[in-house]
Structures are given as structure tokens and as C-alpha cells.
Amino acid sequence: MKILILGGDGYLGWPTAMHLSTQEHDVAVLDNFAKRRWEMELNVEPLIPILTLHDRVKVWRERTGRELELFVGDLRNYGVVEGVLERFRPDAIVHYGEQPSAPYSMMDHNRSVFTQMNNVTGTLNLLWAMKKLELDCHLVKLGTMGEYGTPNIDIEEGFIEINHKGRRDTLPFPCQPGSFYHLSKVHDSHNVRFACRAWKLAATDLHQGVVYGIETDGTAMDERLATSFHYDDVFGTAINRFCVQAAAGIPLTVYGKGSQCRGFLNLRDTLRCVELAIVNPAKRGEYRVFNQFTETFSILQLAELVAAQARKLGLTPEIHHLENPRVEAEEHHYNPTHTKLLDLGLKPHFLSDELLDTMMVTILKYEQRIKRQIILPQVQWNGKDKDQVMGGLKMMWAGA
Amino acid sequence: MKILILGGDGYLGWPTAMHLSTQEHDVAVLDNFAKRRWEMELNVEPLIPILTLHDRVKVWRERTGRELELFVGDLRNYGVVEGVLERFRPDAIVHYGEQPSAPYSMMDHNRSVFTQMNNVTGTLNLLWAMKKLELDCHLVKLGTMGEYGTPNIDIEEGFIEINHKGRRDTLPFPCQPGSFYHLSKVHDSHNVRFACRAWKLAATDLHQGVVYGIETDGTAMDERLATSFHYDDVFGTAINRFCVQAAAGIPLTVYGKGSQCRGFLNLRDTLRCVELAIVNPAKRGEYRVFNQFTETFSILQLAELVAAQARKLGLTPEIHHLENPRVEAEEHHYNPTHTKLLDLGLKPHFLSDELLDTMMVTILKYEQRIKRQIILPQVQWNGKDKDQVMGGLKMMWAGA
Numbered sequence: 038m039k040i041l042i043l044g045g046d047g048y049l050g051w052p053t054a055m056h057l058s059t060q061e062h063d064v065a066v067l068d069n070f071a072k073r074r075w076e077m078e079l080n081v082e083p084l085i086p087i088l089t090l091h092d093r094v095k096v097w098r099e100r101t102g103r104e105l106e107l108f109v110g111d112l113r114n115y116g117v118v119e120g121v122l123e124r125f126r127p128d129a130i131v132h133y134g135e136q137p138s139a140p141y142s143m144m145d146h147n148r149s150v151f152t153q154m155n156n157v158t159g160t161l162n163l164l165w166a167m168k169k170l171e172l173d174c175h176l177v178k179l180g181t182m183g184e185y186g187t188p189n190i191d192i193e194e195g196f197i198e199i200n201h202k203g204r205r206d207t208l209p210f211p212c213q214p215g216s217f218y219h220l221s222k223v224h225d226s227h228n229v230r231f232a233c234r235a236w237k238l239a240a241t242d243l244h245q246g247v248v249y250g251i252e253t254d255g256t257a258m259d260e261r262l263a264t265s266f267h268y269d270d271v272f273g274t275a276i277n278r279f280c281v282q283a284a285a286g287i288p289l290t291v292y293g294k295g296s297q298c299r300g301f302l303n304l305r306d307t308l309r310c311v312e313l314a315i316v317n318p319a320k321r322g323e324y325r326v327f328n329q330f331t332e333t334f335s336i337l338q339l340a341e342l343v344a345a346q347a348r349k350l351g352l353t354p355e356i357h358h359l360e361n362p363r364v365e366a367e368e369h370h371y372n373p374t375h376t377k378l379l380d381l382g383l384k385p386h387f388l389s390d391e392l393l394d395t396m397m398v399t400i401l402k403y404e405q406r407i408k409r410q411i412i413l414p415q416v417q418w419n420g421k422d423k424d425q426v427m428g429g430l431k432m433m434w435a436g437a
Numbered sequence: 438m439k440i441l442i443l444g445g446d447g448y449l450g451w452p453t454a455m456h457l458s459t460q461e462h463d464v465a466v467l468d469n470f471a472k473r474r475w476e477m478e479l480n481v482e483p484l485i486p487i488l489t490l491h492d493r494v495k496v497w498r499e500r501t502g503r504e505l506e507l508f509v510g511d512l513r514n515y516g517v518v519e520g521v522l523e524r525f526r527p528d529a530i531v532h533y534g535e536q537p538s539a540p541y542s543m544m545d546h547n548r549s550v551f552t553q554m555n556n557v558t559g560t561l562n563l564l565w566a567m568k569k570l571e572l573d574c575h576l577v578k579l580g581t582m583g584e585y586g587t588p589n590i591d592i593e594e595g596f597i598e599i600n601h602k603g604r605r606d607t608l609p610f611p612c613q614p615g616s617f618y619h620l621s622k623v624h625d626s627h628n629v630r631f632a633c634r635a636w637k638l639a640a641t642d643l644h645q646g647v648v649y650g651i652e653t654d655g656t657a658m659d660e661r662l663a664t665s666f667h668y669d670d671v672f673g674t675a676i677n678r679f680c681v682q683a684a685a686g687i688p689l690t691v692y693g694k695g696s697q698c699r700g701f702l703n704l705r706d707t708l709r710c711v712e713l714a715i716v717n718p719a720k721r722g723e724y725r726v727f728n729q730f731t732e733t734f735s736i737l738q739l740a741e742l743v744a745a746q747a748r749k750l751g752l753t754p755e756i757h758h759l760e761n762p763r764v765e766a767e768e769h770h771y772n773p774t775h776t777k778l779l780d781l782g783l784k785p786h787f788l789s790d791e792l793l794d795t796m797m798v799t800i801l802k803y804e805q806r807i808k809r810q811i812i813l814p815q816v817q818w819n820g821k822d823k824d825q826v827m828g829g830l831k832m833m834w835a836g837a
Contacts, residue, residue, distance in 0.1 A: 115546055146565035150558055157557070157624070158550055160814055161617075165546040189606035190599060199590060199599055199611075206589035210601075211608035212627065217561075220631055223559070224624040225456065228613065231620060235764040235818055364635040370604065418635055 040126035041314060043112060043134030043163075045105075046090045047072060049179070049248065049307055050133045051264050055255030056308040057131075058103045065106035065125050066090065067134065071155075071266075072272075075141065075388040079136040080223065081272065081411045083265035084281065085251075085405050096261045112159030119166040122174075126401035129315045130167075132178045135221070136158055140182070140271045140416040142218035147219040156221035156306075164232040172361070175318040176229065176240040177311060182300050182330060182373065184223045184244055184297045186213030187366050192373035195242065195326020210326075215365050218417070225415030226326075233324035240323070241314045246300030246330025248307050249276035250392070251399050264304075267410040276301065278412065279340055280393065283347035283354040283406045292414065298371035300330030303386040313381040328375040340364030350401075362414040439463045440715060441525055442502040443512060443532030445505075446490045447472060449579070449648065449707055451664050453531060455655030456708040458503045458556050463595030465506035465525050465747075466490065467534065471555075471664075472672075473554035475541065481811045483606070483665035485651075485682065496661045519566040522574075529715045530567075532578045534559055539583070539763075540671045542618035549617040556621035557628065564632040575718040576640040576720065577711060578629055580622045582700045582773065583728060584644055586613030587766050592773035595726020610726075614767050626726075638721070641714045646700030646730025648707050649676035650792070664704075664739050669811040676701065678812060679740055680793065683747035683754040684800040685783070685807045693761030695834070698771035700730030703786040711780040728775040731785035746793040749767070750801075762814040766788065770820030 040057050043048040045066025058064045068090055078080055088096065106125065110117035112134050122236045135156040136142065142152040146179075160178070167174055185192045188211065198207045209230065212223045229240050251266045267273040268281035282289045302310075310329045319325050334342075337356075344354040361367065379385075386392070400407075438765045440457050444450040445466025458464045458736075468490055476482055483609065488496065494505045510517035510751045512534050522530075535556040536542065542552035560578070565573055597609045609630065612623045629640050651666045667673040668681035702710075702827065710729045719725050734742075737756075744754040761767065786792070800807075 115550070141637075145568070148563050150515070150715065153557055153561065153624075153628075154554055157553055161550050162546070162554065165549065169546075190601040190604045190608075197599070197601065197611075199597070201597065204590045206588075208588055208611035209613065211597075211611055213609065214627065214631065215635075217631075219627070220624075220627050223627055224553075224620075227614065227620050227623055228553075228617070231614065231617075241446070364629040426541055 038128040040129045042066045048265050052255050053308050067108040069111040081269040085263040087265045101113040115162045118162040122166045129175045139216035139218040140270050140353045143216050143418050144416050150217050153221045157224050160225045168236045175336040177314045178224045178242050180242045180244045182244050182246045182316045184212050184214050187369040189370050194328045230324040237322040239319040239321050241319050242326045243329045246302050247274045250304030271412045279343040280396045288355040288357040289340045291340050291358050293367045296335050296367050298333050298335050300333050301392050302331045305386050310378050363419045364418045438527040438528045442466045442531045448665050450533045452653040452655050453708050467508040469511040481669040485663040487665045502693050503754050513563045515584045518562040522566045538671050539616035543616050544816050552618050553621045557624050560625045568636045577714045578642050580642045580644045582646045583619040584612050584614050586624045587769040594728045630724040637722040639719040639721050641719050642726045643729045646702050647674045650704030651661040652668045670814045673707035679743040680796045688755040688757040689740045691740050691758050693767045696735050696767050698733050698735050699739050702731045705786050710778050717781050720740050762817045764818045
């Protein structure tokens, strides 16, 4: 199949490209390197040095003999989107090409608006181009489990049957997202669902949990094929950040009590889930949602798992509870359904001691590169944004 | 109270300003006159000639001795929004300042993206400015009944109690909007709800039905105080359009079978509903939804009511069924709840023969101005947008 990966330079996009290329698909990647600029803005960088995408594509060719077609362009530019789709004519599009950080979207007025405009416009452009070109193409869109929030009922996969006053319907699951980033994904989901209904497009919306892990078969092949592993407060996520904190000998920082529960999955499983969605495509006119995670943990549980494993490596981790910078329920029901990908054949890599061990050993190799000052949360959901707005305005619009 | 009306030049904004001014509130209006430009793009105009907003404010002062403060600015510009809020320091903001047409949003790629960016950015800017300035201010935001779509269960006012697998929660009512415009309102609703939760803002989201009517106490005072009554296929709505078709002696055009049901209300009731929301404000941290309509009708029922009334005036109306340009269910359940505004004291003006008579008599006064070629639907939900995209790009971005 011809598969176009949007956001191919990213933490998920790059290993997905290698994985699908290995499966003998004809893969193209597109990126505008916006994330590299956001890293620069915040003075953060991935733990492992990352080659340019051009160079990683070359290394991939050198190591495997496989070609990845590379497009450089911004999804906010409709001409770019239509042009790339017309030239590559993909059978499937994997859409990771969005601003992926909740703290970034809460940082100030400007980044909040930017996040929604960037994410929503890119996806709208994609939908219009798919319609216009009448491609027989399946959109595999990265959403998030955070679209649902934490309702006091079990979360279903995208839709829920509701019985109400003697009548019944199966309706979109109500969303209570917790940041302007998560909101942008909810907006996308509504737009994509409508386009599938109105224009008979086919889409799978992957409501993904929090991804952890640093290694895939592709990245393991050559250090120059590494993926951009973040551990900072803006782009890093819980397990990855805890492992880095343990390796660096600084306390593991749990937000609030840490009893917040979330769904998690291994980076390797992300690749497999996307592949399963692609080889079992949605039908024309169908909009479907897969809840893409393999296990649920509380944040404190995770910190304790990481700390225990760190001790086995001779480290002396501590766990600190910070005042929660987010506005979120700390005590809540959490029992989301996640059977659709299992039904398609997903065999999860669960979070094991071995995985944590491998991650920490890798992290220790790069310990000298850890910037300790970028780990603690800087972004308050309720914070004042006076200075940040002005800085943000200068930073974002000067470069736009 | 100090009340700021965003979109004060519009069909609803202007009569709302007059109404609240009459109630002795201290009223300011803001507009960027974008709608006048969209009219120009499409070569449509309101039935009654409309003075500039500056001049209507002068006439209002001349006729009533009351001042309306006038701000000219674009809500997409954060500096404008914060500046106006800081200067006027409203107790309530009535937010009509959005692109209001579903067909406009479906016309082509460019207008679809524009509609969502314009509407969502404006509202986000407002939320951030309210947060930053820490105003004790109640946002009264215009949404639409179209946010819900037509589920097979009764529609509740914003939230629904769901019992699921032995657990229970009250959650946002699931949304199935039917155009990129309606989607923009759903995005707004999610953003506003989040801001109320995260930042303890206070908001009322008016999920309004389709408004009809041409006259209010304010407009009746002086022809120069008229409001911009549209009957074209893009900005006109069902009853208004039918009345103009009857007056002009052209067939009333019903989309499809006409069995689609919607909620409707008189323009006078819109003003009263907004007033009721303002004088009974949401509490800090509260996000509430009022379903703002007074009656439901099928489209065919409305056409028949208008036709019957037209016959009494000696006209000879015909009803034609057109292929439905929209993607919507024509046979569906429709029983939305709408008690909250009644509980606050709304006394509806129902659609009566007398109202239709008055509307048609007014319309007949301006019969020479009716542009017959702008009434039939030009915008297909499923249409090809090839030429329109190019035209749209030129039109919108050249001027942006």
C-alpha cells in the first residue's frame, strides 16, 4: 500500500515510517519541522541527538535499501496538502502532524490559539483535499484518550448507546477534554466524523493513551535512526520523564496525589496499532474510533514501578508530590473499553521490569545530555500569562 | 449593567443593542463589518437598506437620547479584544460576532477553514482576555440548536444524565452538527465549557433555533434603525426566505420533502432571551446551556403557513420541492427540551397569522429591492468546489 505519514519527523511518525517501510509498504513522510522550532523556543531537546529527517531517510536507505519519499510542507497550506496528495496518491494517510503537547497549549494565549488553528486547519485541509481528489484513501488520524476526560461511567470506543425517556440511539461519546490541545483533538474528531458522513470519506480516529518507550526494531538498527525522546515538562510524558528523573538522580515528580489514572501503551504497540488500522481499513463513509492503549495505571503507580526498577540498577530514586499544575480530577472512575484493536490481532507489549530496565540503561548512556532544569512543570493551567503572552506574540508571529 | 455586544452590526446584534439600551443598560457594540464584506462577495444585500453602524448609533441617540458606545475591531486580533474589554469593563458580553451561515461554510475549502478559524479564534481570544483581566463578567454566547443534530432521543439543554453499565453521570449532550459552521459552534461550546471549569469564568451558551421576523420595538421606531433582514440562500433563513418568495411571486422552495423539523423563534424573543440570561447570570465557574426557541415546525409546515397567509393578501404562492442541497435526515425524531428560559419568565411570541401578515406587508413595501436570482440554493453540501476554491482563495486572502 502507499502510505503517507504526516508528522514523519516526530516521536511516533519516524518509527511508524520505518515500521511500515519494513512491512513492504510504499511510504512517504511529510513534515514542516515545526516541532524542532518549538523545542528551540523552549530550549528543550530530545535525549538522543536526532539527525535531520533528510539524513535519517538516507541512513534508512543505506541500512535497508528501502526508499522513503520525503515531502517538506505545512499542512496549514491547502496548496501543499492537495499537491502532496495529488502527487503521491496514498491509499492510507497516517496523520500525526499536529502540535502534540497539552502544556504547550496552556502556556499562553498565543500558543493556545496557535495549537487549535494549526491542528484544526491541517485536518480540515486534508479532508477537503481527500474530497476534491476523490482518492480511495483511508485517513488514520491520531486522537487522544484525553478527548473523553474522566466521566463517572465506563468510556466506550467513540460511541455510546444511550437509552433516554423511552428512546434509544448510539451517539458520539461525550467529551470533556482538559486542555486546549485536547480540545483541538475533539474539534478534529467532530470535523472528521462530519466529513465521513457528508462526503463518504473513510477514517479511523485513534484515541491513543500515553505512549512510553524509546526503542523499536527500526531505531535499534542504528543509533542514527533514533526517535525524538522527550523528557521535559512540555513534550515529555509520564513514564519517559520518570525514567529520566530516576537516571539523573533527581526526584520523580508526581503531580498532586498521583491517583489520576490514564491509559498507556508501548511505542512498539503504537506502530502495530496503526498498521492494524491500515490493513483493516474503515469503509467509505465510515468514521470509527479505536481506543489505543493496552493498560491503565495511576501516575503514582508508575512512579513506584520506575523507582523500584531504578533501585535494582543501583540508583536511589525519590518520589516527590508537586502541587498539580493541571486542572483535573485526582480521584475518579476510569475503566475505558479497548477491545477493537485486540480483536484485530494486537498482542500488547505490557509495561514490564525488562522494558523499564532497557529504557533506563539507554537513558543512562545519554545521561550527560540530560538538562535538569527542563523537567519541572513550568506551565500552570491557571497561571498568569502576562509576560508569556508578549513573549509568545513575538516568538510565534515573528516567525509565522 | 455594562453590556458589550459583539457583532453589533448584525441581524440580531443591532436590535439587541437597542433593546438593552431601552432597558437602561449601558451598552457598547463592536463589529468589524465582515458580514458586509461577505454580502459583497456574494452580491447579496439585506431587503431593507441598512445605514452604517456609526449612523444607526447616531439615529438612536437622536431618537432616544441614549448613547451606544461603538468599537470597530476584529475579534481575531487579541490586542483588540483585550483592549476593548479593558476599556469598557463589561458586566456581560453578548457574543454574536461570528460567521453565521451554514451554506457559506460549505461553499468551498477556503470559506470552511475561514469560518472555523474566525469563529473559534474570536471566542478563544475572548476567553483569554476575560481570564487575564479578571473581570467579573458573564459571557452570553450565541450557539445553535444545530449543534445537537437530530439524534433519535429527546435533546436536553446542554447536558444529559447517562446511566451506563451500572454507573451514572451527567455529561455534555453528544453533538452531531451538520455543517462546518455548526461544527464551529460545537468547537466554541467545548472551549467555553473548559474555560469555565479551568478558570472559573461564567458563561451561558444559547443554543438558538432559527430566528424569523423583521421588526422589534427598536426598528419600528424609525426606518433608519432597521436590521439587516436576509432572504438569500446563504444568509437568509427558512421563514424569512419563504415570506420574501411569497411576496415576490416566486415559488417557495422547500429542500427535499420538507419533513425536517427545527426549533424557531421570533426575533423579539431572541432579545428577551438574551436579556433574561443577562439579568439572571451564570455563577462563576458555571457553564450552562439554554435551548433558545419557542416552537418546532417542519419546513413544509412553515411553507404551508406562509402560503396560506400570502393567499389572504391576494398573492398566489406555490410550493416547490428542490433536491436537498444539504446532507441531513429528512425523517427524524425531534423533541428538544426548552424549559430554562420559560422558567426565567420568557413569554413567547408564537408564529401567528398576524406576524406573518405584518412581515409580508413590510416585505411588500420593499418588493422592488428583491433580487430574485439570489434565493435559490447555490451551495451543495456534496458539491465540487474546484472553481470556488480558486475564487475563494483570491477573494478571502487578498483581503485578509
